[in-house]
Amino acid sequence: MKLWRTPLDADKVRVPHGVVSIIIERCKGCSFCVEYCPRDVLIISKKFNKKGYHYPEVISAGLCVDCNLCEDICPEFAIYSDPEEQHSTAQTKENA
Amino acid sequence: MSTAVTNTAPTGERQVQHHPKDTLLRDDRLPHIWCPTCGIGTAVSCFVEALRESGIPEEKCVVVSGIGCTGRVAGYLNLDSFHTTHGRAIPFATGVALANPDLHVVVFSGDGDLVAIGGNHLINAARRNMNLTVICVNNFIYGMTGGQCASTTPETARTSTSPRGNTEYPFNVPYLMEACGASYIARWTVLHIRRLKKAMTEALNKNGFAFVEVIAPCSTLYSRRNKLGTGYDLMKFYHDNAEIRHGANTKDVGIGFQTKIIVGKFVDITKPTFLEKYQGKTTGGGK
Amino acid sequence: MSDHAVLTGEHFMTGDEAAAEGGLAAGCRFFGGYPITPATEVTERMAERLPEVGGVFIQMEDEMASMNAILGASWAGVKSMSSTSGPGFSLMMENFGLGIMTETPCVLVNVQRGGPSTGLPTLVGQQDMQQCKWGSHGDFEVIALSPSSPQEAFDFAIHAFNLSEQYRLPVFLMMDESVGHMFEKVVIPPADQIKLVERRYTTKKPGDYLPFLPDEDLVPPMIKFGDGYRVHVTGLTHDEKGYPVMEQSCHHPLVTRLVDKIKKNAHKIYMYDEHYLDDAEVVMVSYGITARIAQQVVEECRADGKKVGHLRLITCWPFPEAKIRELADRGVKGFIVPEINLGQMSLEVERVAGRGVPTICVPNAGGAVHKPEEIHAAVREVIK
Numbered sequence: 001m002k003l004w005r006t007p008l009d010a011d012k013v014r015v016p017h018g019v020v021s022i023i024i025e026r027c028k029g030c031s032f033c034v035e036y037c038p039r040d041v042l043i044i045s046k047k048f049n050k051k052g053y054h055y056p057e058v059i060s061a062g063l064c065v066d067c068n069l070c071e072d073i074c075p076e077f078a079i080y081s082d083p084e085e086q087h088s089t090a091q092t093k094e095n096a
Numbered sequence: 097m098s099t100a101v102t103n104t105a106p107t108g109e110r111q112v113q114h115h116p117k118d119t120l121l122r123d124d125r126l127p128h129i130w131c132p133t134c135g136i137g138t139a140v141s142c143f144v145e146a147l148r149e150s151g152i153p154e155e156k157c158v159v160v161s162g163i164g165c166t167g168r169v170a171g172y173l174n175l176d177s178f179h180t181t182h183g184r185a186i187p188f189a190t191g192v193a194l195a196n197p198d199l200h201v202v203v204f205s206g207d208g209d210l211v212a213i214g215g216n217h218l219i220n221a222a223r224r225n226m227n228l229t230v231i232c233v234n235n236f237i238y239g240m241t242g243g244q245c246a247s248t249t250p251e252t253a254r255t256s257t258s259p260r261g262n263t264e265y266p267f268n269v270p271y272l273m274e275a276c277g278a279s280y281i282a283r284w285t286v287l288h289i290r291r292l293k294k295a296m297t298e299a300l301n302k303n304g305f306a307f308v309e310v311i312a313p314c315s316t317l318y319s320r321r322n323k324l325g326t327g328y329d330l331m332k333f334y335h336d337n338a339e340i341r342h343g344a345n346t347k348d349v350g351i352g353f354q355t356k357i358i359v360g361k362f363v364d365i366t367k368p369t370f371l372e373k374y375q376g377k378t379t380g381g382g383k
Numbered sequence: 384m385s386d387h388a389v390l391t392g393e394h395f396m397t398g399d400e401a402a403a404e405g406g407l408a409a410g411c412r413f414f415g416g417y418p419i420t421p422a423t424e425v426t427e428r429m430a431e432r433l434p435e436v437g438g439v440f441i442q443m444e445d446e447m448a449s450m451n452a453i454l455g456a457s458w459a460g461v462k463s464m465s466s467t468s469g470p471g472f473s474l475m476m477e478n479f480g481l482g483i484m485t486e487t488p489c490v491l492v493n494v495q496r497g498g499p500s501t502g503l504p505t506l507v508g509q510q511d512m513q514q515c516k517w518g519s520h521g522d523f524e525v526i527a528l529s530p531s532s533p534q535e536a537f538d539f540a541i542h543a544f545n546l547s548e549q550y551r552l553p554v555f556l557m558m559d560e561s562v563g564h565m566f567e568k569v570v571i572p573p574a575d576q577i578k579l580v581e582r583r584y585t586t587k588k589p590g591d592y593l594p595f596l597p598d599e600d601l602v603p604p605m606i607k608f609g610d611g612y613r614v615h616v617t618g619l620t621h622d623e624k625g626y627p628v629m630e631q632s633c634h635h636p637l638v639t640r641l642v643d644k645i646k647k648n649a650h651k652i653y654m655y656d657e658h659y660l661d662d663a664e665v666v667m668v669s670y671g672i673t674a675r676i677a678q679q680v681v682e683e684c685r686a687d688g689k690k691v692g693h694l695r696l697i698t699c700w701p702f703p704e705a706k707i708r709e710l711a712d713r714g715v716k717g718f719i720v721p722e723i724n725l726g727q728m729s730l731e732v733e734r735v736a737g738r739g740v741p742t743i744c745v746p747n748a749g750g751a752v753h754k755p756e757e758i759h760a761a762v763r764e765v766i767k
Contacts (some may be wrong), residue, residue, distance in 0.1 A: 014291065022108040028132035031328055058109035072145065075137025076127060076286040077115045125626060132682065155611040160455075171615055172625060176608040178458065178625075179617035181481050182450060187415070187448035191455025191463065192608060195413050198607050199459060220444040348491045372441065 008048025018081035020058050029053035033070035033079050039063040042070070043070035120144045122174050129168060133327020135286035135312025136166050139233050140173070142289055143204070149368030150318045157200045160189040162214060165239040165314075166206035166232075173204075183214030186221045189228050191365065197371055200229070200300065207234040211267055212247040222276035224370040229299045230307045232269065235314035237353075243317030250353035254321045268350035269309050270362050279304030281346065281363040285311040285334040288359060295361060304369050311357060312339075324354070388436040389574040397449055399424035399466075399564040401569045402492050403432065405540025406464045411490070413463040415452030417445055417471060420504040421560040422494035425466035426556035446471035452479035453489045454553075458616065460582075460607030462544060466492035468500060468560075472511055473518070480519035481618045482553035483641060486595070486603065488582065490543045492556040494563035495671075497723075497749030506751035507560040509671055509723040510665060511514040513730070515555045516700050522638050524645035525611060526557040526652060527700040529670040533567040539697070540613040545580035546652065550644055551602050559723065561672035573580055595637075596623040601644035645701055653690065654697035655706060659685060663692025664716045665765045668707070668732050670696040672752055673721050680758040689766055707735040714740075720756050721745035741765070 005089055007013065020041060034042045034056050041064045045057040056079060058064075064081055071080035112255035121144070130136050147157060154175060161170035163182035170177035179267045180188045193201040205208070210218050210232045221228060237255055238244040245255040245262055248269065252261040270281045280302045282295040292310060299306035301360070313319060324330060334357065341349075342360040349358040368376070396404070404426045406414070407740050414433055416426035416435045428443070433440040438461075443449040446467050450721060453463035482489060497503030498510050505603045511518075515527050526546050528539040540556055547554040585592050585604040594614040597603045606612040619627040620634040628634075645652070656674075658681060660666065665684075669677035674695040684691035694706065707718070718736055720729035720743070729744035736742050745752055 001242065019110060021112045023112055023115060025159075026115075026127045028127065030133040032133070032138075032331065033327055050136075060151075061108050064113070068288070070143055073115075073138055074141065075130065075134060075286075077117055077121060077137070078127075079114055079121075083118070155613070157607055157639075158459075158608045170619060174613050175611055177615045178455070178485075179615070179619065180454075181477055181618055182453040184478060187443060187451035188455040190441070190443075190448070191413065191457075192459045193455075194441060194452075195456035195459035195461035195463070196607075216444050217448055220448075223498060272500035295491060302451075352542055370441075371439070374434075 011075040015082045016066045019084050020081045023078045024049045024055045026076045027055035033071045110216040117144045120174050131316040133315045138286040139310045142293040144295050149297045149302040154199045159186045159202045162209035163204040163342045164206040164209045168206040186217040202229045204231045207248040208238045219276045222273050222278040225304045227369045233310045233312050235312045239314050252353045270349050271346040273307045274346045274363050278307045280306035282361040283309040283359050287331050287334040389394045390571050390684050394569045396534040396569050400428045402540045403428035404539040408701040409541040409544035411462045411464045413456035413461045415443045416465050416547040417449050419468045419471045419562050422466040422468045430693050434633045446474040450475040450637045454482050454487045456489045457489045458608050465491045468494050468496050470500045476518040476632045483523045484618045485616050487549050489553045493593040495559045503750050504752045505631040507558050512727040522648050524642045525700045527557045529699050533569050546657040548580045548582050559671045564767040568602045585680050593623040601717040606741045630667045635695040649701040653703045656695040658693040666715050667693045668720045676753050680755050702731050711736040712741045719743050719761045720754050723749050
């Protein structure tokens with residue numbers, strides 16, 4: 001983001017950072033989350049779930065701002081984000 | 097990115113089994129029956145958020161659905177829920193709401209169920225200002241039975257029972273509802289998730305007959321028959337062609353085939369409900 | 384306020400009004416109805432009376448709406464009732480089936496008139512007797528009571544509520560125009576002398592409770608909306624949890640149970656009156672208004688020395704098969720079934736009595752009750 005001047009509270013502002021969670025077996029591959037993610041955090045996986053759908057996967061995890069748009073627009077209750085502080089790196093499961 | 101941001105290292109995604117909305121869903125029944133890119137799931141997702149925001153105790157909320165794709169909503173919400181016969185969700189809900197006024201009764205059903213076969217109940221409940229929240233998912237077609245023409249199908253749109261294009265005039269549902277006296281009328285598409293959620297919250301907390309029309313993609317039938325692409329293509333269409341016009345004259349909000357879709361909050365008025373007037377009269381209070 | 388619910392004392396009222404008062408005495412506090420001759424007076428009485436007892440009356444937009452509204456009120460925990468006649472009864476049938484499938488207690492009064500179609504709105508008929516048994520699609524068993532007087536309209540309305548609560552289904556009060564519009568003395572007892580069967584609610588906690596897991600009597604205990612059980616109730620075939628299951632393996636046991644909960648308890652539900660059956664050679668089988676003419680004919684025959692008896696059905700459904708079979712096996716010469724239709728309950732008598740014993744229907748397509756002579760003629764046919 002380009003700013004014409006540094007905001008006065010710039011040192012206090014902290015852009016939130018989220019962690020995306022996916023319930024792979026609920027996904028039906030509509031792509032809404034991928035298309036509407038404002039930070040392009042997601043892509044459609046090349047892999048299939050058990051029902052044969054391509055589910056989303058995270059490619060730019062660092063960009064997620066925990067806006068929850070993916071959660072709200074997902075018709076399948078298959079994806080959500082929550083604030084990073086809730087997860088320690090140890091709990092995070094690596095991509096399958 | 098602002099200079100103040102300190103991004104932590106990428107953490108990737110987590111693969112999980114449960115969703116924060118699961119407590120309000122019958123998650124043992126998921127994945128649901130709706131097709132890929134169907135908008136009903138998104139409408140339900142917005143409803144779950146709206147119910148939480150409304151402050152209504154979950155155990156006091158009853159959801160009633162009729163028959164059809166949207167008719168299945170009752171079966172996925174972890175609330176007291178009833179799945180009635182075709183068209184009859186509103187009279188059933190009327191019975192619940194009058195028998196126990198402490199309950200918040202929501203009718204969640206489709207355009208075919210509410211406006212066509214249940215049309216008489218819809219207009220009469222709105223006329224009475226019955227204390228109900230009615231969420232009408234309008235996908236312009238009968239989905240459950242395989243894509244037949246509805247009373248909301250835009251003119252010229254093809255369906256399996258209008259294979260040469262629909263020759264009937266469709267209902268302008270918000271206009272109909274306003275004419276009947278509904279207290280709250282809003283329309284959003286499932287692309288307008290935040291506004292839809294807000295409208296549902298307002299409708300839930302409205303004392304009186306509140307009606308929210310939700311325009312939703314049906315890619316399997318409506319879109320395929322009319323060569324409109326995928327559900328995502330329909331979402332793009334909403335993005336490009338939905339015009340927010342709060343307080344619009346509902347006479348002007350009819351929907352043509354692939355024409356502009358006017359969305360917004362059209363009506364929000366306050367007047368006594370059926371029960372308030374009835375009890376006012378019958379207990380001598382008067383309203 | 385609720386003191387007004389039971390109008391203890393002697394009254395002069397119509398069968399329609401008595402049915403409404405019976406409902407109120409049974410605890411009915413919600414009525415959704417639509418005007419139709421000759422049942423309108425039930426609706427009007429409820430419109431007047433329900434607010435006096437803290438209940439709600441609503442005139443719905445049609446009978447489909449009425450039927451659903453009373454189902455809804457019942458699930459909200461309130462005893463509910465509606466009334467109608469032939470055309471409206473036809474409109475209610477689909478949603479009566481919803482009441483059967485979802486096991487919803489409520490009472491439906493049908494003040495029968497002459498049909499088919501609009502037929503004879505103001506004149507008597509008994510032509511919906513098979514419709515109430517078979518009128519909704521699918522397999523099911525029903526309970527239908529037939530009063531022969533305003534007093535019975537009152538009494539049986541209470542009993543209909545008791546049966547509906549006990550067996551969890553919509554119960555019919557199958558009146559006819561003559562009983563509905565007849566003024567007679569109705570004695571309403573003190574409230575504490577009216578026996579009521581109240582709804583059996585589950586004692587289990589949410590989470591442990593399965594809404595369609597039956598007790599030993601095949602009837603599942605109920606809950607009401609708002610109690611925190613978060614049940615799902617559907618007209619679709621469902622499992623014990625209430626979830627839809629589209630499989631024969633679920634459908635067969637469910638529908639069988641819905642039928643069996645009435646069939647296997649039928650011996651407790653049957654009600655009939657008998658007169659001179661001990662030595663009867665000819666047995667009159669009748670119900671509703673027709674039973675009053677039939678009884679007169681029986682008395683006249685007895686005075687003539689003819690051994691005619693009378694079995695008056697109070698529950699037309701379930702049909703008292705055992706009693707008919709017992710009489711047939713004993714060797715009566717025939718059954719005579721006068722009814723204001725062209726042969727409906729007589730089919731049932733014929734089915735149970737079998738070929739050995741003739742069943743003679745005294746038909747009457749409606750519009751007036753039988754003339755005693757028409758029934759005498761049938762008696763002479765059997766006792767030549």
